[in-house]
Amino acid sequence: MEFSTKNSLTTLLQTFIMGAIDAYTFQNFDGSFVSAQTGNLVVFAYELASKGWQVAYIRVPVLVGFLLGAFISQACKHLKLRTSRRFSAFLLLSLVFLGLLYAAMFTAINNLTMLFSLGLFSGYELTVFNKIGGTSVNNGIMTGNLKNFANNVYEAVFSQDHDALIKAGHFLSGIGMFVLGIMFSTYFLKATGTNVFLCALLINAVLLAIVTFTKEKPPLNHQ
Secondary structure (H helix, E strand, C coil): CCHHHHHHHHHHHHHHHHHHHHHHHHHHCCCCCCCCHHHHHHHHHHHHHHCCHHHHHHHHHHHHHHHHHHHHHHHHCCCCCCHHHHHHHHHHHHHHHHHHHHHHCCCCCCHHHHHHHHHHHHHHHHHHCCEECCEECCCCCHHHHHHHHHHHHHHHHHCCCHHHHHHHHHHHHHHHHHHHHHHHHHHCCCCCHHHHHHHHHHHHHHHHHHHHHCCCCCCCCCC
């Protein structure tokens, strides 16, 4: 299996997971999200203006966690490792994080700590898993994906740009996986933490095994 294929599969499955987790937080944390920070900022500002800090403060931990997660994961991208090894390390860290989140379901963890932890996880995920084929695709925030999908559809149709058509397909696959994650979480997992995190844990465990134990095809030599 080529590295780009592993990367694409991983990003698609992380997108599914982020959709599932967003459904969980939306249902259980007063409409909070872990990946869509625009939504959190809108709700925070609205609640701050209309209801005061005593209501709006619940939106802060996920925002802080997201920023910290993105900061830390950007630092991790500078690790002096071969690309494939670094990628496996990123996936292993995601698996460990999901394991901790699942274990937290059986403790008395409070809502603010859980939202901070989920924001941290989301910031990490959105930074390190963001490639489908050769296209940079956001695995949690769909606004940019929708815009880029429409832009590339235009170029594909009116400029006869084959590369734009491929990119549009990449963006559409990411959007579709996110929606499927939300629907699967809501309908089959009832958007409960124990179900959502266990499912995500199993997905990433299987994915890590695939990434680790499948040999990469050597690049073709063009004469």
